[in-house]
Amino acid sequence: MSGSIEVENLSKVFKVRVRAAGLGAAMRQLFSAPTRDAVAVDGLSFTIEKGERVAFVGPNGAGKSTTLKMLTGILHPTGGDARVLGHVPWRDRTRLAYRIGTVFGQRTQLWYHLPAADTFALLARIYDQDRAVHQRRLSALVDAFGVGPLLDKPVRQLSLGERMRCELVASLLHGPEVLFLDEPTIGLDVTAKAVIRDLIRDTSLQDGSTVLLTSHDTGDMERVCDRVLVIHRGRLLLDEPIAALRKNYIRRKVVTLLTAEEHVTVDLPGVTLVEKAPHRTVLEVDVDLTPIEQVVQAALQASRLRDLTVEDPPMEEIVQAIYASAEAQP
Amino acid sequence: MRYVAVASVAARQTLSARGAIVARAAFYVVVLLIFSRLWGAMSGFISAAEFLWYLALTEWTTLAMPHFYVGIEEDVRRGDIAYRLARPVSYFWAKFAEGMGEVLVRLVVLAPVGLVAAWGFAGGLPADPRGLLLAVPLALLAAAVLVLIQIAIGLSAFWFQDASPSHWIVQKLLFVFGGLFIPLDIYPEWMQTIAHCTPFAPLVYGVGRSAFGFDPAAAAQTALLIVAWGVVLLGLVGWLYRRSLEVLNVNGG
Numbered sequence: 001m002s003g004s005i006e007v008e009n010l011s012k013v014f015k016v017r018v019r020a021a022g023l024g025a026a027m028r029q030l031f032s033a034p035t036r037d038a039v040a041v042d043g044l045s046f047t048i049e050k051g052e053r054v055a056f057v058g059p060n061g062a063g064k065s066t067t068l069k070m071l072t073g074i075l076h077p078t079g080g081d082a083r084v085l086g087h088v089p090w091r092d093r094t095r096l097a098y099r100i101g102t103v104f105g106q107r108t109q110l111w112y113h114l115p116a117a118d119t120f121a122l123l124a125r126i127y128d129q130d131r132a133v134h135q136r137r138l139s140a141l142v143d144a145f146g147v148g149p150l151l152d153k154p155v156r157q158l159s160l161g162e163r164m165r166c167e168l169v170a171s172l173l174h175g176p177e178v179l180f181l182d183e184p185t186i187g188l189d190v191t192a193k194a195v196i197r198d199l200i201r202d203t204s205l206q207d208g209s210t211v212l213l214t215s216h217d218t219g220d221m222e223r224v225c226d227r228v229l230v231i232h233r234g235r236l237l238l239d240e241p242i243a244a245l246r247k248n249y250i251r252r253k254v255v256t257l258l259t260a261e262e263h264v265t266v267d268l269p270g271v272t273l274v275e276k277a278p279h280r281t282v283l284e285v286d287v288d289l290t291p292i293e294q295v296v297q298a299a300l301q302a303s304r305l306r307d308l309t310v311e312d313p314p315m316e317e318i319v320q321a322i323y324a325s326a327e328a329q330p
Numbered sequence: 331m332r333y334v335a336v337a338s339v340a341a342r343q344t345l346s347a348r349g350a351i352v353a354r355a356a357f358y359v360v361v362l363l364i365f366s367r368l369w370g371a372m373s374g375f376i377s378a379a380e381f382l383w384y385l386a387l388t389e390w391t392t393l394a395m396p397h398f399y400v401g402i403e404e405d406v407r408r409g410d411i412a413y414r415l416a417r418p419v420s421y422f423w424a425k426f427a428e429g430m431g432e433v434l435v436r437l438v439v440l441a442p443v444g445l446v447a448a449w450g451f452a453g454g455l456p457a458d459p460r461g462l463l464l465a466v467p468l469a470l471l472a473a474a475v476l477v478l479i480q481i482a483i484g485l486s487a488f489w490f491q492d493a494s495p496s497h498w499i500v501q502k503l504l505f506v507f508g509g510l511f512i513p514l515d516i517y518p519e520w521m522q523t524i525a526h527c528t529p530f531a532p533l534v535y536g537v538g539r540s541a542f543g544f545d546p547a548a549a550a551q552t553a554l555l556i557v558a559w560g561v562v563l564l565g566l567v568g569w570l571y572r573r574s575l576e577v578l579n580v581n582g583g
Contacts, residue, residue, distance in 0.1 A: 072416040076579050097418040104413050126419050180416075 004210040005048040010080035012041040040066040042234035053211040055221035058231035064214040101176030105183035110155045116166040117151040127174035141169045161192030181213040197223040257281045258307040353499040379452040383541035386448035394436035402484025403493035429477035464549040465540035471556040472533040488574045508534030529559035
């Protein structure tokens with residue numbers, strides 16, 4: 001094992017209490033409460049090299065958070081093995097904690113009624129950081145994240161986007177080598193999301209830190225990561241570079257034609273009209289039936305083209321298609 | 331029929347909190363017993379002024395305690411505890427420190443308020459006001475043990491999802507066996523024996539009785555008892571914390 005994060009056949013089974021319906025059953029359960037096994041992670045294996053930025057995506061209940069909890073040492077696996085920076089996380093949690101950072105979108109580590117500066121000072125103590133090193137690191141992060149004017153404001157007065165920038169500073173202060181991010185842009189507006197994504201990516205590029213990011217927002221995946229792991233029902237469905245994901249899973253393209261003619265018709269197999277407006281025609285093309293070049297040629301023959309764009313469907317649809325194909329499997 | 335169904339669901343929910351049902355029944359009996367003895371015993375035992383100073387000290391100790399368990403309960407219910415564990419500090423000791431920080435501020439703020447109010451309402455200081463000085467270290471020690479109890483209450487959310495029934499039970503035990511409103515001396519003897527076997531007596535009554543006079547030997551004995559209970563509770567709460575982490579691991583929190 002030599003990567004930043006190495007996972008081999010990792011699994012986790014929880015005991016879930018079964019609550020039967022009915023008053024009689026409730027009376028019986030006063031004395032004994034039956035449980036059932038729930039498989040959260042089922043034989044997961046992957047390796048992430050130093051400096052890689054990897055998206056860990058899957059529908060709700062797929063096992064993403066459970067995996068993250070095992071990799072940060074909070075949960076013990078039922079089976080398998082994992083190493084983060086050479087540490088077995090659940091055996092060496094405290095030592096590992098000094099070398100990793102965590103950001104959990106819906107949870108805060110900032111003291112709500114105090115200015116963020118107070119939390120930063122406390123974290124320096126928690127991570128045994130030398131005062132000079134802390135000051136140097138803090139001022140660099142404050143500049144990079146533009147949180148200077150926010151430092152003395154109580155956290156409760158910050159917007160969600162401002163708070164999230166401060167959360168990131170808090171998680172990066174001790175110079176983590178691996179950053180675990182769980183839904184870091186949840187609830188943010190479009191502008192704030194873009195800022196946070198750029199900051200995560202830039203920091204990783206600058207520090208050489210490894211990033212493992214879970215998100216339901218495929219924008220996070222596309223803007224921050226180079227590789228994606230798709231997980232479903234605790235199993236790894238796909239492990240590919242983002243670019244390969246697009247290439248391998250895109251069977252449709254969206255072609256927009258701007259023409260001198262008011263209307264244009266392209267009659268080819270697998271080509272359907274999506275939108276029709278004067279001088280503007282939007283087509284969806286099934287590339288398995290008709291290659292894009294053929295559609296362009298047909299459009300050129302049928303009209304005087306002023307402009308043409310060919311787009312992939314949104315990443316959201318691609319990921320949904322991957323989940324759907326997994327659902328279809330027994 | 332709709333309302334019968336609603337009542338049936340409510341009954342099932344109540345039945346799911348086993349501990350609370352038993353404790354509520356037991357508390358009902360105890361309260362009836364105490365108040366049946368109270369009115370006869372009150373007259374002539376202590377003066378109204380002594381009673382007020384006693385109450386000022388017991389309330390000072392208990393009112394200084396924030397509802398600290400709520401934060402722990404929220405950490406457990408929302409799953410935040412898992413994320414707080416990914417830090418190089420113990421969640422247990424961090425919470426203890428946080429609780430002590432809060433309680434110390436409250437003790438300092440409430441002390442002059444209680445002093446002035448009790449002085450005003452009682453019409454003067456206790457017969458031997460030096461006893462009040464002995465209450466200060468005792469209250470500090472009691473606060474540390476009460477923080478441990480609050481942590482235990484918060485951690486009970488791992489099993490019951492809702493820590494408020496546990497808080498309710500402990501609050502009533504504190505009230506009854508601590509002698510929050512009434513000095514233990516006026517309880518029937520067998521109840522005094524039971525009360526003195528619990529940690530609540532030194533934590534509340536032990537601090538409050540400083541109002542009755544300057545007795546360094548009694549204060550030292552109370553301090554020893556509080557420390558002894560602190561050690562026992564530290565062991566118990568530490569065990570509970572380790573069990574909580576096991577529950578998190580087995581049930582997913």
